[in-house]
Amino acid sequence: MLCYHGIMEIKAVLTSDLHICASKNPPSSVIPLMALQKRIYDAFFKEVIRMKPDLFIMTGDNTNSGRKEEYAILKEYLTALENHGIRIIMTPGNHDFDMGSEEVYEKMFMDLLRPDERDPHSLSYCVRIHGCTFFAMDDHPSSRSPAGILKPETLMWLQNQLNAAVREGTYPVFLSHHPLHADAWMPRPEIYCLQPSDILPLLLKHDVRLAFSGHVHDAAVHRTENLYEASVPMLLDGAHLFGTLTINKQRADYQLHRFEPDDDLLKQKIMNTDMKTLDSKREIFRRVLEAHGAKEKINEYVDVLTEWSLCHDCGILDKKSDELLSRPAFQQALALIADDTYGKWIACLCEKGRQPQDHFTVLF
Numbered sequence: 320m321l322c323y324h325g326i327m328e329i330k331a332v333l334t335s336d337l338h339i340c341a342s343k344n345p346p347s348s349v350i351p352l353m354a355l356q357k358r359i360y361d362a363f364f365k366e367v368i369r370m371k372p373d374l375f376i377m378t379g380d381n382t383n384s385g386r387k388e389e390y391a392i393l394k395e396y397l398t399a400l401e402n403h404g405i406r407i408i409m410t411p412g413n414h415d416f417d418m419g420s421e422e423v424y425e426k427m428f429m430d431l432l433r434p435d436e437r438d439p440h441s442l443s444y445c446v447r448i449h450g451c452t453f454f455a456m457d458d459h460p461s462s463r464s465p466a467g468i469l470k471p472e473t474l475m476w477l478q479n480q481l482n483a484a485v486r487e488g489t490y491p492v493f494l495s496h497h498p499l500h501a502d503a504w505m506p507r508p509e510i511y512c513l514q515p516s517d518i519l520p521l522l523l524k525h526d527v528r529l530a531f532s533g534h535v536h537d538a539a540v541h542r543t544e545n546l547y548e549a550s551v552p553m554l555l556d557g558a559h560l561f562g563t564l565t566i567n568k569q570r571a572d573y574q575l576h577r578f579e580p581d582d583d584l585l586k587q588k589i590m591n592t593d594m595k596t597l598d599s600k601r602e603i604f605r606r607v608l609e610a611h612g613a614k615e616k617i618n619e620y621v622d623v624l625t626e627w628s629l630c631h632d633c634g635i636l637d638k639k640s641d642e643l644l645s646r647p648a649f650q651q652a653l654a655l656i657a658d659d660t661y662g663k664w665i666a667c668l669c670e671k672g673r674q675p676q677d678h679f680t681v682l683f
Contacts, residue, residue, distance in 0.1 A: 325450035326490055326568050331374035332367050333562035335496075335533030335551040337381050338414060341388035351592045352555040355585070362580035363554060363561075364396045368403045372563070373449070375405050378533035378551050379412025379496025385419020390427050397431055407432055410455045411442055412496035412533060416462050436480060440472035445480050451566060452484040456495040458513055467497025467513040467534070474518065481525040490566065490683075493522055493530040499548050500541040504663035511535060522546060528681045529571055531562075538575055538634040540674040547679045549573055557632035559589070560677075568683065575634050575677040601625050604661075611655045620652035627665060634677030640669040 337360065338353070340346070345353040352359065367375060375397075382389035397407050409432060411424060421442060429437075432455075434444030442457035454477065458467040469477070484491045493499075499519050501508035511534065522530065523544055530548040538560060539550040552560045552575070560575045580586055604624040608617055623646060630639040643649045656662030 325488060326566060327449040328567040329374060329449045329451060330372045331376050331564040332370060332372045333376045333531060333551050333564060334554055335378040336536055336553040338383040339381060339389050339392050340383040341386055341392060350555050351596050352589065355588060356555060358585050359555065360396065362582060362585065363578055364399060367400060372405060375400050375407050376494065376531065377409040378494055378531055379410045380414040380533060381409060381412065382415050384417040385415045387423060390419065390423065394427055401431060406448065408446055408453050408455050408494065410494050410496050411457050411459055413459045413465050416459055438473050438476040440470055443473050443476065447489060450489055451492055452489040453492045454480065454494060458495050458497050465510050469518060478521060485525060491525065491527045493527050495532050497534050498532040498550050499530055502667050504660065504667040506660065519543060538676045540676055540679050542674050547681055554578060560634060570683060571681040573679050600628050607656055607659055607661050608652065611659065613655050616648065619648045623649045624652055631668060636668060637673055637675045644669060
């Protein structure tokens with residue numbers, strides 16, 4: 320068991336994939352709540368200030384396209400946190416550079432982020448605080464590329480900094496936009512997963528126990544040996560979840576929470592939009608089932624797949640998958656769409672032995 324005597328308790332709030340958009344009419348075809356994002360983010364950042372964490376951690380795609388106007392909105396939110404004594408740790412994501420540049424990003428944010436060490440080959444950096452070293456990695460390879468890649472020079476910098484953390488006895492926490500883990504259903508893992516593949520062995524070699532990422536928008540927790548990785552979900556989608564992390568000398572605890580604004584009118588608008596989104600999901604499942612020949616019991620199949628989707632959105636699929644798998648209608652629906660990407664995705668996430676989506680604890 321590890322022992323980090325230098326750790327002082329740290330409390331953090333985590334979010335990912337805010338996709339802040341400066342347009343007066345944000346694109347809402349994929350994420351319907353984009354139209355309400357300003358009101359939601361105003362309320363969310365106000366709630367973070369009320370919670371008074373030590374750290375606010377963002378794991379990329381903080382803006383929708385990296386325009387200067389979007390950077391400016393993001394900086395205004397982050398400056399408000401900084402003014403209330405909340406330290407910011409932020410990784411960039413692929414969307415942060417669709418229309419933006421590394422030079423503008425660096426000029427606007429690096430002074431606010433206050434890195435202790437910088438990688439000269441990328442926007443990666445690390446922060447040492449209360450006995451921990453947080454590695455905020457820049458894994459975007461180029462403008463408009465959805466892939467996640469660490470340059471060879473950045474990988475060498477990471478290795479050197481991990482060696483330094485071991486020597487100094489500080490607890491390492493790895494942050495990236497793209498996840499370390501790929502699921503079997505993913506048709507192109509390089510789009511979803513951080514490359515090169517030897518990053519994970521490097522972290523395991525240095526006994527890294529905590530990693531956080533974004534990119535996939537959904538909640539997930541993967542474990543490889545002693546390393547736990549949480550994919551932090553998107554606030555605007557699913558069940559509107561954000562994470563909290565507490566680290567002390569004995570343990571690290573990660574937990575997801577549903578964000579609900581105090582504004583009743585905003586809450587009602589979110590609920591109405593979520594109902595429309597649920598109807599859209601039902602229609603997608605219906606079309607997929609019809610394409611695979613479903614006729615009888617199709618309404619029952621749609622209902623049970625929609626229930627699966629709700630459990631997934633809320634991060635409780637590990638608690639509900641056995642009960643869902645025990646239902647004949649669920650098994651029959653999965654059998655019908657077994658060769659479809661949707662079928663492979665659902666079956667993969669229902670596999671026995673998967674980690675809880677909404678929490679984990681690491682003992683030191």
